[in-house]
Amino acid sequence: MTSNPNQDLTFFKPNSIISDDIINSNNAYLSVITNTQGVLSNWLINSLIENSLQGTANLINRDLTKKQLNRTKVTYISFTNNKEFYVKNLKRNGIDVNFNQNFEFIDYFTNLFINKIKTDEDIPKLFDMKLDPKTVLFVENPEILLYSTNLSSNRLLSHILSLSKQCAQTFIIASKDLIDMENTTNDPQDLGFKLHDFLTKLYHRSIMNINLQPLKTGRAKDITGSLTVSKGSIPSNDLIEKEYVYNITKDGNLKIYYR
Amino acid sequence: MSFRKRSEIIGGTRIQPTAVDRNPRQLPLRIPNAAVPGRQPINIGVRKQEIAPIAKQDISNNPGVRPSLVTSQPTTSTGTSDLDKILLHQGLPLGTSLLIEESGTTDFASVIIRAFASQGILHNRITENLQSHIIVLGLSSTWSNDLPGIYKGSSKEQKKAKIAEQESKVSVSNLASNDLKIAWRYGLNQKKSEEQNQENSTYEHYNNQFDLTQKLTPGPNKADISYIQLSNSYQSIISQIKSIIKQHSNKVIRLIIPNLLNPSIYPPQLHSANFIIPFIHSLRSLLREYSSLVLISSISLDLYSRDNDVVKIFENLFDGVVILQPFDQEMSQLIEKAYRNEPSKIQQGLVNIVKIPILSEKGLMLVHYGEYAFKNGRKRFEIEEWGIPVEDGDKDTNTTQEGGQTTKNIDF
Incomplete structure (x- = not known):
């Protein structure tokens, strides 16, 4: 018997965050998570990693309590944080990734522009890797390459798709702060345009788009922000399009409400 | 007959508690490491102790460092106590950065940045061992000539401090007045207040108040502050900063980057x-x-x-961002009018x-x-909750005769 989740986060029917169908599928799915200043998505990422590794999502869905050992592998590529950041944060989700063999962290943050990228020719090497087909891949803030090198949005997209094709599910996490709809330009060298172009093309290859944004009415003491789940261009009958609001307290407690 | 506390163990040699044996109930005769075949204690604590880097332990013992009020992470003061408060950690957590953005032609950000530098230098004056080091990027050594000195209080407070200092000196009259209290009750009360004071003074050197009209004396020397010049290669700047950090291990390193991207400092190619x-x-x-390492930087919003x-990307990459937004002329006039009798509130x-x-x-x-x-006064850079000032009517008409009589009664 399946129970109806009460004010919990659910992305796919029936009541799942990353569904078994996606993990066991032969297709490669891509999802995009965008956030803005003031409503960063680290809490959501931690829960997605938890759900990938062991099937639970204690903080965002109280019905997903059944632990599944070795559910899937997780590869995390970050351009803005080091492994220690995730080790510390994931402890709250009951996971010590230091001792989890299914978790692999690829640090493209520490000394990225000192050791790893000396010229633009070094960029393709970053994406030259082999992944297990049953992997959930996270790529955090790859857009930093668009800002700091001469890499075009198309080239970055092709690098990411080359990785995405290898694994079951890919989450691209990006900040939307640079996108200013009022002052759009078509200058391919403009940083805002590069990001806009990159994200638009990602949306056209995704199954699910998650957007976090602050309340339009301004800051509230009991609501941190809103989270919108919407379909991408890849059709899915199981995806639940919905809007939520959520509240995070200083001690890390999280509460989700339907909007 | 002497009394013994219940928890104290009678007899036997006392084993000094270590990080390994955390069990307070352990009896001295029960030796935990006694060889019992197949029952070896798991020394997790020992392993952790070996792994823990020595540098981190030393940093937490630094008098300029205290645990964050929110996350307990080692935190150091920005030198502006009100800024420490609004950052919620009671300072800037070590390993993080703060960007101060400022609109208008004023340079209030430099007041905060200079206090940040002075605070580090004052931490070096606590003991003979140097506790912090400052790195300034893009400016020459003349920058440190204007660092603010410590606030010594108003003239009244300075006089009081002098009297207190004289009283604290060992003399017959001081001993008679302080220590020869007969009633033991006073002693107990004193003990309580001492405990309270001790709590407050745990981090007594953590932050200081700075007087903007005073210069820091003695000024910083080469052991306190290093200057790095800008170059076309950010790799070389980073490697210079790294080498300075390595030279000053176990110290809090305060990296200062004032006026980021200001054309007077940064050439066009940068x-x-x-x-x-x-x-x-x-x-x-x-x-x-x-x-x-902690970093404070400032940028002018009039230029960018x-x-x-680029500013949006900076905001994403810095850990903390604060904007100083000076009032426009109209607002300034309104506030000056509202607080014309209390200029200190402006x-x-x-x-x-x-x-x-x-x-x-x-x-x-x-x-x-x-x-x-914020208000930038001689005493300090204050940050307080903002409320639109209400313009009062004539204050004199509000003071009633009754009020005046009440004051007289209290005096009497």
Whole structure:
């Protein structure tokens, strides 16, 4: 018997965050998570990693309590944080990734522009890797390459798709702060345009788009922000399009409400 | 007959508690390491102790470092106590950065930055061992000539301090007045207040109040402060900063980058996104690599507005972002009018919070616009809650005769 989740986060029917169908599928799915200043998505990422590794999502869905050992592998590529950041944060989700063999962290943050990228020719090497087909891949803030090198949005997209094709599910996490709809330009060298172009093309290859944004009415003491789940261009009958609001307290407690 | 506390163990040699044996109930005769075949204690504590880096232990013992009020992470003061408060950690957590953005032609950000530097230098004056080191990027050594000195109080307070100092000196009259209290009750009361004072004084050297009209004396020397000049290669700047950090291990390193991208300091080639973004990204990486490093930087929003892509990327890469927004002329006039009888209450602008280190990264919404205001006085740079001033009517007409009589009665 399946129970109806009460004010919990659910992305796919029936009541799942990353569904078994996606993990066991032969297709490669891509999802995009965008956030803005003031409503960063680290809490959501931690829960997605938890759900990938062991099937639970204690903080965002109280019905997903059944632990599944070795559910899937997780590869995390970050351009803005080091492994220690995730080790510390994931402890709250009951996971010590230091001792989890299914978790692999690829640090493209520490000394990225000192050791790893000396010229633009070094960029393709970053994406030259082999992944297990049953992997959930996270790529955090790859857009930093668009800002700091001469890499075009198309080239970055092709690098990411080359990785995405290898694994079951890919989450691209990006900040939307640079996108200013009022002052759009078509200058391919403009940083805002590069990001806009990159994200638009990602949306056209995704199954699910998650957007976090602050309340339009301004800051509230009991609501941190809103989270919108919407379909991408890849059709899915199981995806639940919905809007939520959520509240995070200083001690890390999280509460989700339907909007 | 002597009394013994119940918890104290009678007889036997006392084993000094160590990090390994955490069990307080352990009897002295029960030796934990006694060889019982197949029952070897798991020395997790020992392993942890071996792994823990020595440098981190030393940093937490630094008098300029205290645990954050929110996350317990080692934190150091910015030198502006009100800024420490609005950052919620009671300072800037080690390994994090703060960007101060300022609109208008004023330079209030430099007041905060100079106090940040002075605070580090004062931490070096506590003991003979140097506790902190300052690195200034892009400026010459003349910058440190104007660092603010410590606030010694108003003239009245200074006189009081002199009297207190004389009283504390050992003399017959002072001993008679202080120590020869017969009633033991007074002693007990005194003990309580001493305990309270002790709590307050645990971090007595943590932060100081600075007088903007005074110069820091004695001024900083080479052991306190290093200067790095800008160059076309951000890799060389980063490697210079790294080598200074390595030279000053076990100290809090305060990295200061004033007037970021100001054309008077930064040549045109350094304004390119291909230089400045990798540079700031590398600084963020450096902050995570060296947990003794803290960074404060400032940028003018008149030169680079918040709509500018580069500023938005900076805001993403810095851990904390604060905006100083001085009032326009109209607002300043209104405030001056409202507080014409209380000039000390006149504020100069708003302090907007965009990001707070560590907490914002956890996903907390901590953007505060128009909730705090600052005033830059001789005593210190104050930040307080902002409220639109209400223009009072004539105050003299409000004071009633009754009020006057009441004051007289109290005096009597």
